Each structure stands twice: as C-alpha cells, then as structure tokens.
Amino acid sequence: MKTSVPMSLCLGLAAVMAAGLSTQARAEVIAIAGSDGNTSHTWSDIRNDGYPERAHFTEGVNRLSAWLDHEISVLKAKRAGMTTDTKDWDFAMKEVLDSREYLTSRMEELAKCTTEDTWKDAKDNVGEAWKRSQLAVDKMNTTITD
Numbered sequence: 281m282k283t284s285v286p287m288s289l290c291l292g293l294a295a296v297m298a299a300g301l302s303t304q305a306r307a308e309v310i311a312i313a314g315s316d317g318n319t320s321h322t323w324s325d326i327r328n329d330g331y332p333e334r335a336h337f338t339e340g341v342n343r344l345s346a347w348l349d350h351e352i353s354v355l356k357a358k359r360a361g362m363t364t365d366t367k368d369w370d371f372a373m374k375e376v377l378d379s380r381e382y383l384t385s386r387m388e389e390l391a392k393c394t395t396e397d398t399w400k401d402a403k404d405n406v407g408e409a410w411k412r413s414q415l416a417v418d419k420m421n422t423t424i425t426d
Contacts, residue, residue: 323410334399341387345383348380348417352380355376372420373420376420379413382409383412383413390403
C-alpha cells in the first residue's frame with residue numbers, strides 16, 4: 281500500500297537538502313507520514329528496534345520505502361523534461377533503481393525471519409540497503425542537469 285506524502289513534508293525535505301546536510305544525516309532523518317498522520321518514523325527511530333519491536337520496525341521501513349518510491353517518481357518526472365545529454369543521468373538512475381530492488385529484497389528477507397538472531401541480521405541488511413538507496417538518490421540530485 282502506498283501512502284501519499286504531505287506537501288509540508290516535501291517542503292521540509294527540500295529545506296533540509298538546501299541546508300546542505302550530509303548524505304548520512306539525511307538517510308537518518310527522513311520522516312514519512314503514515315495513514316494516521318504520524319511522522320515519527322525515521323531511520324533513527326527504528327534502527328535500534330529489537331525483535332520484540334519488529335512490527336514497529338516493519339511499519340517504519342514501509343514508510344521509508346514509500347518515501348523512496350516518491351523520490352524515484354520525482355526523479356523520473358525530472359528526467360522526462362530533460363533536454364540535454366542524459367547519459368550520466370541514466371547511469372546514475374540505474375543505481376537508484378537497483379538500490380530500490382535491493383531494499384525490497386531485504387525487506388522480503390526480513391519478513392521471513394522467525395528467530396531473533398536471523399531477524400537482527402536481516403534488519404541490519406535493511407539498514408544497509410536504506411543507506412545505499414539514499415546515497416544513490418543523493419548522487420542523482422548532483423547529476424541532474426536541465
């Protein structure tokens with residue numbers, strides 16, 4: 281299920297990006313509003329969740345995943361309007377899409393875990409996949425030309 285992203289959240293993210301926060305910090309603080317309007321889920325909020333909090337973690341990851349989908353749709357819309365050479369852009373976009381697939385596969389892996397040990401390892405893999413996706417999106421934002 282995809283959730284809509286409030287305009288205020290989009291504007292807030294634009295302000296954060298304009299402020300020049302590092303990629304690592306950005307990957308930690310992105311907040312996504314759920315259907316209940318709650319924006320408390322960020323990577324920082326869920327990264328320390330343990331096995332007993334796996335439902336909370338999954339909900340947070342689903343929100344981050346929805347945000348990544350939103351970022352990809354914005355990038356695709358930008359690409360549709362480009363008139364200059366797009367070779368570098370297309371190459372960088374491939375990494376964004378690959379990192380999206382990787383995040384999805386790690387989320388599926390996490391959903392199959394039934395023990396605390398396997399869940400923790402899978403959770404760490406989701407974290408790495410999330411960071412990879414944000415690095416790829418950041419690279420896209422520096423590659424984009426008009």
